[in-house]
Amino acid sequence: MSKGTMLLLGAKSDIGRAVAHRFAAAGYDIQLAARDSDTLEATKTDLALRHNIAVTTHDFDVLQTDTHAGFVDALPALPDIVVCAIGLMGDQIANEQDFEAATRVMRSTYEGPAHILGLLANRFDARGAGQIVGISSVAGNRGRAKNYVYGSAKAGFTAYLSGLRNRMAKRGIHVLTVLPGFVNTQMTAGMDLPEKLTAEPEEVANAIFNGLRKGRNIIYVRSIWFVIMTIIGSIPERIFKKMNI
Amino acid sequence: MTDLSGWGGFPSHPATLANPVTQADLARAIADGAVIARGNGRAYGDSAIGLRKTVQMHGLNHMISFDRQSGFLVAEAGVLLRDVITAFLPHGWFPPVTPGTKFVTLGGMIAADVHGKNHHKDGSFRNFVDWLDVMDASGVVHHCNRTQNAQLFEWTIGGMGLTGVILRAGIRLRPVPSAWIRQTSQALPNLDAVITAFEGADAATYSVAWIDCVSRGASLGRSILMLGEHATPDELSDDAARYPFEIPDKTKRTVPFSMPFSLLNSLSVRAFNGLYYWNGRRNAGISFVDYDTYFYPLDAILGWNKIYGRRGFMQFQCVLPLETARDGLRALLKTTSLAGAGSFLAVLKRFGPQDSAFSFPMLGYTLALDFPATPGMIALMRKLDQITLDHQGRFYLAKDSRMAPDTLHASDPRAAQFKQMRQEFGATDAFQSKQSERLFL
Numbered sequence: 103m104s105k106g107t108m109l110l111l112g113a114k115s116d117i118g119r120a121v122a123h124r125f126a127a128a129g130y131d132i133q134l135a136a137r138d139s140d141t142l143e144a145t146k147t148d149l150a151l152r153h154n155i156a157v158t159t160h161d162f163d164v165l166q167t168d169t170h171a172g173f174v175d176a177l178p179a180l181p182d183i184v185v186c187a188i189g190l191m192g193d194q195i196a197n198e199q200d201f202e203a204a205t206r207v208m209r210s211t212y213e214g215p216a217h218i219l220g221l222l223a224n225r226f227d228a229r230g231a232g233q234i235v236g237i238s239s240v241a242g243n244r245g246r247a248k249n250y251v252y253g254s255a256k257a258g259f260t261a262y263l264s265g266l267r268n269r270m271a272k273r274g275i276h277v278l279t280v281l282p283g284f285v286n287t288q289m290t291a292g293m294d295l296p297e298k299l300t301a302e303p304e305e306v307a308n309a310i311f312n313g314l315r316k317g318r319n320i321i322y323v324r325s326i327w328f329v330i331m332t333i334i335g336s337i338p339e340r341i342f343k344k345m346n347i
Numbered sequence: 348m349t350d351l352s353g354w355g356g357f358p359s360h361p362a363t364l365a366n367p368v369t370q371a372d373l374a375r376a377i378a379d380g381a382v383i384a385r386g387n388g389r390a391y392g393d394s395a396i397g398l399r400k401t402v403q404m405h406g407l408n409h410m411i412s413f414d415r416q417s418g419f420l421v422a423e424a425g426v427l428l429r430d431v432i433t434a435f436l437p438h439g440w441f442p443p444v445t446p447g448t449k450f451v452t453l454g455g456m457i458a459a460d461v462h463g464k465n466h467h468k469d470g471s472f473r474n475f476v477d478w479l480d481v482m483d484a485s486g487v488v489h490h491c492n493r494t495q496n497a498q499l500f501e502w503t504i505g506g507m508g509l510t511g512v513i514l515r516a517g518i519r520l521r522p523v524p525s526a527w528i529r530q531t532s533q534a535l536p537n538l539d540a541v542i543t544a545f546e547g548a549d550a551a552t553y554s555v556a557w558i559d560c561v562s563r564g565a566s567l568g569r570s571i572l573m574l575g576e577h578a579t580p581d582e583l584s585d586d587a588a589r590y591p592f593e594i595p596d597k598t599k600r601t602v603p604f605s606m607p608f609s610l611l612n613s614l615s616v617r618a619f620n621g622l623y624y625w626n627g628r629r630n631a632g633i634s635f636v637d638y639d640t641y642f643y644p645l646d647a648i649l650g651w652n653k654i655y656g657r658r659g660f661m662q663f664q665c666v667l668p669l670e671t672a673r674d675g676l677r678a679l680l681k682t683t684s685l686a687g688a689g690s691f692l693a694v695l696k697r698f699g700p701q702d703s704a705f706s707f708p709m710l711g712y713t714l715a716l717d718f719p720a721t722p723g724m725i726a727l728m729r730k731l732d733q734i735t736l737d738h739q740g741r742f743y744l745a746k747d748s749r750m751a752p753d754t755l756h757a758s759d760p761r762a763a764q765f766k767q768m769r770q771e772f773g774a775t776d777a778f779q780s781k782q783s784e785r786l787f788l
Contacts, residue, residue, distance in 0.1 A: 116368075147410070
């Protein structure tokens with residue numbers, strides 16, 4: 103028996119796939135959304151076979167904001183939960199030199215996700231129920247030379263989620279902000295990440311599932327990241343600007 | 348580069364890893380040769396450590412189709428056996444053959460052609476594999492079965508990943524009436540008694556014996572023999588019968604035996620073996636056990652392989668033909684107990700007939716022992732190798748971590764043929780593990 107429906111935006115990402123499996127294992131029907139949704143067929147079949155739930159796939163392009171309302175209207179049912187796992191890191195050097203590359207990162211990471219979640223929030227509000235999960239990043243906590251284009255977009259997204267939570271709290275709609283820290287995914291493949299600080303996608307998915315159950319507002323998947331970001335956040339700017347972290 | 352080892356933690360080698368999530372990724376990962384596919388790393392030794400690169404298969408783990416009427420499953424090689432059970436046991440389907448852990452991948456099960464407690468009746472996993480898709484060195488995928496590309500099919504099953512990369516497979520699950528096993532256990536005072544009991548138990552679906560390999564003299568080989576049948580709902584308690592495919596929550600279940608020792612030494616192993624035997628004798632008779640406790644007792648103790656500490660441990664598993672089994676087993680157990688080496692877990696199992704290209708099982712008896720990875724134990728295992736050779740036995744590659752190439756080739760004339768077939772498949776340079784290099788395969 104279905105526990106409800108979860109809409110996953112960004113179904114091709116490793117974290118997205120893990121999130122889909124976690125909710126499907128708990129009995130949720132799943133709506134998978136991504137660009138070129140025909141490539142989601144294998145994931146769809148796999149989810150349905152493993153968890154004996156209903157899965158649908160949907161074309162969704164976060165950059166085509168004018169199509170977002172139509173996308174929501176075309177869903178077989180307004181979901182109970184939406185999880186947004188969309189973001190684009192890009193290459194920092196390219197982002198510094200190429201205006202279009204930077205714009206793409208900003209729009210994919212902030213504008214598009216904010217737009218679709220805002221739209222769904224309004225629909226949830228009209229219905230009077232719903233849960234919203236935005237996967238942001240610790241990169242948004244403080245801008246660093248190494249990835250500030252991506253980081254600034256995540257900062258915007260984090261602030262957006264915070265505001266949305268503030269607005270919706272009085273309306274019975276919950277917003278969860280997820281700040282995963284390093285995660286072992288295709289996005290980070292080839293990077294030399296410290297093992298103790300790096301979560302597996304399944305760990306992120308579990309943290310999201312449990313965080314929603316407990317009604318948490320902001321979660322760091324590994325709590326060490328809260329400590330790290332508190333320290334990084336407290337370094338005075340005159341020192342921070344000379345650092346190389 | 349990270350240090351990589353098998354389940355035994357010995358040996359350990361620096362390894363470069365690839366984590367493909369698509370077929371195209373996989374083709375790229377194997378393009379430069381000298382690679383081996385790795386499932387969930389449950390082979391004990393160096394079977395799944397690539398010579399140049401190790402290709403981890405857990406990203407290729409989609410279930411593709413399942414027929415609830417016939418129990419026919421199509422899935423990618425990286426799918427875990429645990430997930431097969433979780434998905435299909437609620438519908439009344441169970442793996443037709445299962446090794447002692449559910450944390451293995453389908454690809455790994457096929458590559459090692461695993462056997463279970465029902466080998467004497469149903470044979471190895473091979474008997475339930477209908478077809479395979481195997482990627483060759485150039486990235487081309489070959490569909491193979493018993494009639495089409497039959498050679499590739501036959502040599503890939505039990506081929507330890509050395510004929511190509513198993514991508515996906517079509518396998519047949521078995522229908523079961525519940526998630527429970529009716530277990531009948533019996534304490535047997537010595538090796539002769541346990542063999543006689545095995546020979547009288549060929550009608551049982553499952554049979555396995557735990558051997559006290561510390562006892563000597565008249566008690567040499569005393570054992571607890573455990574037979575099992577899938578239980579029907581009417582045999583179960585009311586609660587279990589109402590939901591025959593559900594088992595109690597793991598957290599509520601008692602661990603099958605507790606770990607009373609912080610250190611494994613000859614004293615604690617001796618004490619454990621004695622306790623286990625007397626406990627088994629006291630609890631002899633019929634009991635109902637859920638599948639997880641029956642088939643996978645060690646899975647409940649996460650990381651049990653760490654009990655030997657950092658040095659790791661080694662497994663010795665051989666099979667002896669029926670004619671020589673009694674003498675051979677006696678010699679193996681005597682040598683082990685005289686060395687005061689007493690293995691923590693010693694398992695004896697009767698095999699039925701087996702017809703396959705390079706798989707481990709054959710009609711006879713298989714004995715599995717484990718030892719800490721120390722020079723003294725390596726010397727002891729060499730003696731056990733010789734006894735096995737003297738009795739026309741052979742060795743399980745999925746357990747091996749230290750055998751000499753001469754031993755393998757002397758025990759198994761099929762090894763030379765396997766090497767030849769690898770040549771024909773163009774797999775000799777492309778697919779190489781630390782084990783295949785060590786054993787001249």
